[in-house]
Amino acid sequence: MSLLDQPSQTLSESGGITGRQAWGLVGLLAAAVVAWLVFAVWPDWLNAILISKKAFVSAILNGITLAGLYFLVASGFTLIFGLMRNVNLAHGSLYLLGAYIGYEVTNRTGYWLLGVAAGFAVLAIVGVVMQVFVFRRLEGDDLRQTLVSIGISIVAADLMLAVWAGGTYQITTPEWLDGALTLPVITAVRSNGASVFLTYPLYRVVVLAAAIVIGVGLWLMLHKTRVGMMIRAGVDDRAMLQASGVNVHAVFAIVFAVGAGLAGFAGVVGGSALSVAPGEDVRYLLASLVVVIVGGMGSITGAAIGALLIGLAEQIGLVYFPTYGIVLTFVIMVVTLAVRPQGIMGKAR
Amino acid sequence: MSLAIATTSATPQRNWLEKLGAGHIILAVALVLYPLVASDFFLTQIGGYSLIFGMLGLSLMLLAGYGGMVSLAQITVAGIAAYAIAILGNNNSSILGLGWPWWLAVPFAVLAAALASALIGWISVRTEGIYTIMITLAIATATFYFAQQNYAIFNGHSGYTGIRAPVFWSVNWRDARPFYYLCLGLAALSYAAVLYGSRSTFGMTLQAIRDNPRRMRALGYHVTAHKVFAWLLAGVIAGLAGVLLVWFNGRVSPGTIGVDAAIDVLIIAVIGGLRHPIGPFLGAVVVVLMQTFAIDIVGAERFNTLIGMVFLVIVFVSPDGILGLWGRIKPHLAQESLRPGP
Numbered sequence: 001m002s003l004l005d006q007p008s009q010t011l012s013e014s015g016g017i018t019g020r021q022a023w024g025l026v027g028l029l030a031a032a033v034v035a036w037l038v039f040a041v042w043p044d045w046l047n048a049i050l051i052s053k054k055a056f057v058s059a060i061l062n063g064i065t066l067a068g069l070y071f072l073v074a075s076g077f078t079l080i081f082g083l084m085r086n087v088n089l090a091h092g093s094l095y096l097l098g099a100y101i102g103y104e105v106t107n108r109t110g111y112w113l114l115g116v117a118a119g120f121a122v123l124a125i126v127g128v129v130m131q132v133f134v135f136r137r138l139e140g141d142d143l144r145q146t147l148v149s150i151g152i153s154i155v156a157a158d159l160m161l162a163v164w165a166g167g168t169y170q171i172t173t174p175e176w177l178d179g180a181l182t183l184p185v186i187t188a189v190r191s192n193g194a195s196v197f198l199t200y201p202l203y204r205v206v207v208l209a210a211a212i213v214i215g216v217g218l219w220l221m222l223h224k225t226r227v228g229m230m231i232r233a234g235v236d237d238r239a240m241l242q243a244s245g246v247n248v249h250a251v252f253a254i255v256f257a258v259g260a261g262l263a264g265f266a267g268v269v270g271g272s273a274l275s276v277a278p279g280e281d282v283r284y285l286l287a288s289l290v291v292v293i294v295g296g297m298g299s300i301t302g303a304a305i306g307a308l309l310i311g312l313a314e315q316i317g318l319v320y321f322p323t324y325g326i327v328l329t330f331v332i333m334v335v336t337l338a339v340r341p342q343g344i345m346g347k348a349r
Numbered sequence: 350m351s352l353a354i355a356t357t358s359a360t361p362q363r364n365w366l367e368k369l370g371a372g373h374i375i376l377a378v379a380l381v382l383y384p385l386v387a388s389d390f391f392l393t394q395i396g397g398y399s400l401i402f403g404m405l406g407l408s409l410m411l412l413a414g415y416g417g418m419v420s421l422a423q424i425t426v427a428g429i430a431a432y433a434i435a436i437l438g439n440n441n442s443s444i445l446g447l448g449w450p451w452w453l454a455v456p457f458a459v460l461a462a463a464l465a466s467a468l469i470g471w472i473s474v475r476t477e478g479i480y481t482i483m484i485t486l487a488i489a490t491a492t493f494y495f496a497q498q499n500y501a502i503f504n505g506h507s508g509y510t511g512i513r514a515p516v517f518w519s520v521n522w523r524d525a526r527p528f529y530y531l532c533l534g535l536a537a538l539s540y541a542a543v544l545y546g547s548r549s550t551f552g553m554t555l556q557a558i559r560d561n562p563r564r565m566r567a568l569g570y571h572v573t574a575h576k577v578f579a580w581l582l583a584g585v586i587a588g589l590a591g592v593l594l595v596w597f598n599g600r601v602s603p604g605t606i607g608v609d610a611a612i613d614v615l616i617i618a619v620i621g622g623l624r625h626p627i628g629p630f631l632g633a634v635v636v637v638l639m640q641t642f643a644i645d646i647v648g649a650e651r652f653n654t655l656i657g658m659v660f661l662v663i664v665f666v667s668p669d670g671i672l673g674l675w676g677r678i679k680p681h682l683a684q685e686s687l688r689p690g691p
Contacts, residue, residue, distance in 0.1 A: 087479045089486075137665075142479050143419065147619055147664045150612055154657035162651060282608050286490040289483050297480075323498050330491040334472055337484070341475040 034060075041195075051319065057198055059319040060312065065204040067311030068211030069270045073284050074291035074303045075218060076262035079255055082235055082298025085142065086135055089149040091263055092285030093156040098123045098264025099271035099280070100164050103171045112174045112272070119268035120261045127260025128253050135256075136249065153281065161278055168277040171268060177203045207269055214262070219300050231255060235298060290329060294336045296346025305344055380533055389525040395641060397597060399633040400532040404539050404590035406618040406629025408583040411543055414623040415552060416579045417559035418474070421611045422485040425492045426466045426584050427591030428606030432496075432503060433458035434512060434595050441511025444504050451515035459588035466584020467577055474576040489611045497603040508602025512595050523596065532593055536630070539586045543626045546582065555579055616660050622672025631671050 038060065042053045050056045077091045088094075098119040106115030134152070138145045180199040222228040230251050233241045242248045267276075270284075287310065295306025310329055317325025336344060384392055405423050413419045437454040440446045449457075473484045496503040514523040514531075522531055546552045558565045558572050566572050595601045604610075613636070621632025636656065643655050667673040 085479075087483060089482075141668075144664055144668055146419075146479060146482055147615070148661060150615065151657050151661040151664060154612065154660070155654050158651060158653035158657065162654075282490065286487060289487045289490075293480075293483060293487065323500070324495075326491055326494040326498060330488070330495075333484075333487060333491075337472060337475055 054198065055319050058200075059315045061200055062204070063312035063315035064308065065208045065273075065311075066315060067307040067309075068208040069266060069273065070284075070287045070291055070311050071211045071215060071304055071307035072266035072269065073263055074288040074295070074307055075215065075300060076259035076266070077288040078292045078295070078298055078300070078303045079218070079262070080259035081292065082231075085140075086145050087142075087149065088130075088135075088259075089146060089285065090130075090153040090156060091288055092281035092283070093153045093160075094123055094126065094260050094263035095267040095270070095284045096160060096276070096278075096281040097126070097156065098267025099171070099276040100160060100169075100267075101264065102268030102271055103169045103276055106171050106268075112172070112177070115171065116265065116268045119264040121264075123264025123267075124257040124261030126264075127256045130260070131253050131256035136252075153285075157278065157281055166278055168275050169271070170275050171272040173203055173272045177206060181205060203273060207273055210269065215300060215304055222300060227251070227254065290333050292343070294333055294343060296340075296343025298347075299343070299345040302343055302345030377537070380537075384526050384529055392525045392529045393597070395634075395637055396529050397532045397593075399630070399637045400529075400536040401590050401593045401597060401633075402614070402617055402637065403630035403633035404536050404586055404593070405614045406621060406633055407536075407539055407543060407626055408587040408590070409614055409618045410623050410626055410629045411546075411583045411586065412579060413618065414625075414628075415547055415555050415559065416576060418470075418576065418579075419482050419615075420469070420473070420485045420580075420583075421482060421615055422466075422469050422489045422492075423583070423587045423614050424606050424610045425489045426462045426469070426587040427594055428492070428496070428601065429465045430458040430462035430588035430591030431595035431601040431605065432509070433461045434592055435509035435601050436502070438512065440509040442504055442507070442509045444509075445502070446509075451517070455592055458592055459585055462588025462591055463581050463584035466587060467581040470577045470580025470584075471573075474573055474580075486608075486611070489606070490608055493603055493607050496606060503603070506603065508600060508605070510600040512599055512601065514596035528597070535589050535593065539589065540626055540630070543586070547626070551575070551578070616656070618670075620660060620663050620670050622670030624669055624672050628670055628672045635671065 038057055047053060073091070073095055076094075077088070080086060080088050080091075101122050102115040102119040104115075105118040106112050109115075130152070134148055135145055138148060179202050181202050183198045183200055220228075222231060230241060230246050233246075234248060234251060238248060241251075266284075291303055291306035291310050293306075294309060295302030295304070309332055313328045313332055314325060317328040321328075340346070383396060387396065405427055408426070409420055409423045434454055435442075436445045437447050437449045437457055438451065439448055469485065469488055472488070473481050476484060496508075497506055499505065514528060516522065520527050522528055547556070554565070554570060555575055558570065558575055562572050594605070598605070617632040617636050618629045619632070620635055621630065622628030639656055639659065640652070643652050646655075663670060663674075667677065669676065
């Protein structure tokens with residue numbers, strides 16, 4: 001395959017621009033259009049088409065910050081899948097459990113950060129327990145692992161319903177995270193010439209920042225550290241890694257702990273931004289599934305791209321065509337599968 | 350090849366009774382006579398409901414057992430047929446309800462379901478194994494949310510009510526006994542069709558594709574087309590089940606095609622066993638009995654914990670479900686009689 005590709009690539013290189021460069025140009029052009037849409041003052045006809053500039057920019061910002069949350073959930077999912085070839089369909093339950101634990105701890109102690117830490121730590125432990133007692137026994141048996149994780153999610157959802165009932169909870173964020181940021185984006189110009197600037201909740205920006213920090217951290221861990229090297233080696237050839245003296249079980253347990261912990265962390269963070277209620281587990285499981293299918297299994301960069309696409313599609317859909325918003329997400333998934341069945345950043349199998 | 354010839358010459362033309370097998374005859378007689386002993390509640394809530402969910406499980410078994418494609422979207426396919434019946438026929442929700450007679454609405458509903466199933470199959474056959482599960486789950490969930498948000502076609506959150514099984518041949522098919530026989534007839538038809546189909550050329554090809562797609566592709570078979578056709582057939586069975594389901598409930602709403610229901614179908618098929626078409630029906634009886642009577646034991650609240658636990662135990666103990674358990678116990682029972690007493 002690569003041998004056949006070689007000549008055509010050199011040909012096109014000598015001819016002018018490569019496909020990659022062409023896509024880069026398209027991307028730059030799109031970025032320029034979006035930048036103009038965000039920063040320029042809109043003429044009336046554009047306001048008429050896209051409802052209002054405020055609605056448009058808010059949809060974009062909401063999409064990006066929601067993508068941060070989706071990335072947190074999906075990165076844990078893709079991490080666990082990438083190494084252990086194990087679709088943990090109980091991942092949504094981990095998110096919801098993390099959110100409930102974060103709620104309880106924050107409510108009892110009054111410290112939000114303690115709730116966040118508890119959400120991560122408890123779910124990391126739960127993840128290790130699941131790996132050691134359940135998934136390790138079913139190594140290499142994909143279908144049974146999937147079925148067992150579905151069974152676990154059913155039981156977990158029912159038990160959580162028993163403990164926390166069907167109500168909706170909101171995790172209270174500390175004061176220093178409340179309030180709004182005034183962004184350097186003009187939404188409208190008053191008749192007296194004064195500009196109206198867009199304000200945006202600080203908390204959502206912080207969520208996005210946390211997602212970026214964690215994403216970069218995960219990428220560095222996977223690509224620059226010794227543990228990351230082991231993990232990537234384990235993805236490609238588990239038996240060889242074991243033969244070279246690495247305790248594969250320990251590596252797997254660490255990855256499962258990080259992945260499940262991230263789901264719990266996302267639960268607390270998401271539960272503070274939105275709300276905690278039964279049924280959220282399915283919602284975030286769906287989000288992780290679609291993000292990972294679109295982005296490519298086992299790729300952190302892919303999860304980021306997928307999360308951005310899905311988050312933006314969901315929020316823009318919510319503003320401009322509320323009924324068919326979910327269909328937009330679905331169309332993105334189908335188109336991706338049609339063009340690249342392995343996902344945008346996935347490796348060809 | 351010579352082996353096949355030898356066996357056919359050794360057993361010359363069996364008659365239809367032998368072909369059918371004693372087990373099937375006993376089962377058929379028992380099921381036909383069941384209404385003589387059962388109350389109306391046992392006829393519809395246990396009998397009819399098990400048969401409907403058995404058919405849904407059967408459509409999954411066809412895909413998973415013979416084609417190696419585990420789908421979580423079978424309830425979605427059934428839901429499309431159910432919604433089609435509500436939209437094309439009559440309903441109480443004063444929206445759509447085109448008022449078609451049943452003999453026109455039912456074929457259209459089943460056709461719509463089969464085409465939808467083929468479409469889902471066409472999307473998901475590009476992938477294998479776990480990926481198929483993930484994509485069909487994503488499709489099922491997306492359809493659920495779409496049905497919930499869309500008021501023009503799906504009537505949003507409340508769905509459609511007041512859908513009734515028709516009256517024809519001077520039989521009121523919504524009565525307990527006729528409805529049970531209707532379910533039994535369609536279930537038996539689907540069961541026989543799957544059993545027959547699995548031994549046909551197409552069935553054999555499909556099983557060969559499941560076992561080694563690369564070799565079949567190299568031999569010149571159109572692998573994707575065979576898989577998509579299997580989805581179409583599974584869609585016909587799921588569509589029939591969907592028609593029965595909407596007549597059974599009298600209503601259809603997004604809850605009917607929710608993720609819980611999608612997983613229920615998988616649970617039924619896996620608990621029963623995916624190796625033989627009878628498995629899903631066994632699983633359906635077990636799950637429906639549990640759903641009905643576990644409430645007396647653990648209370649309505651914690652019922653899902655119980656069913657999840659049973660599911661977990663069965664997946665852990667026997668990957669082939671009840672059929673697998675039976676297959677493991679059977680040789681022991683046979684040997685027991687041969688052994689001398691203690």
